[in-house]
Amino acid sequence: SQTIHQWPATLVQPVGSPLSLECTVEGTSNPNLYWYRQAAGRGLQLLFYSVGIGQISSEVPQNLSASRPQDRQFILSSKKLLLSDSGFYLCAWRPMGSNYGYTFGSGTRLTVV
């Protein structure tokens, strides 16, 4: 069966520090991968998606970047965090070309202080 792992679950980082959130999927190959952010009191915002290794599409210009070094690994990064980067970050995957809904990871709550 397919599973998605996302870590860490919570993170408190000072302003200006770097960030690395990791997401891995097991039990499938060539998935579509996504990073979403849910800011406090707001809905989900798509940040990045990837349809293959090294292929990253950015939906919103911002202080973050994403990479997909392996087929089932998706990393969200920042060189210098801002206060506005605080939020709940969700990784998700979907089978390539399918009409299924997403399967989400358990999320990372990031607080920038």
Added chain:
Amino acid sequence: GDSVTQMEGPVTLSEEAFLTINCTYTATGYPSLFWYVQYPGEGLQLLLKATKADDKGSNKGFEATYRKETTSFHLEKGSVQVSDSAVYFCALRTNTGNQFYFGTGTSLTVIP
């Protein structure tokens, strides 16, 4: 562009009350429609989906019918429980795109 408009919350209901959370969409073509649920401290989980007009998705006592004529996908449950307290997101996936569009979420609190 494609979008989802969802009833704003928060919604507070007594246990065993009837629940409706409205969702309407704007999309070209024939989207698939979804409801996701986010329990406190957790990520989103797929609750139910419908892939074509007049389909009814159902799960855990929740139902939603894909109404093309009214571009709606309202979520309903006949008798809510305290354990249903969560944030509910309506979403659509277009057949021409590679991404989902989510509503802003509706927070539901069920009190005993």
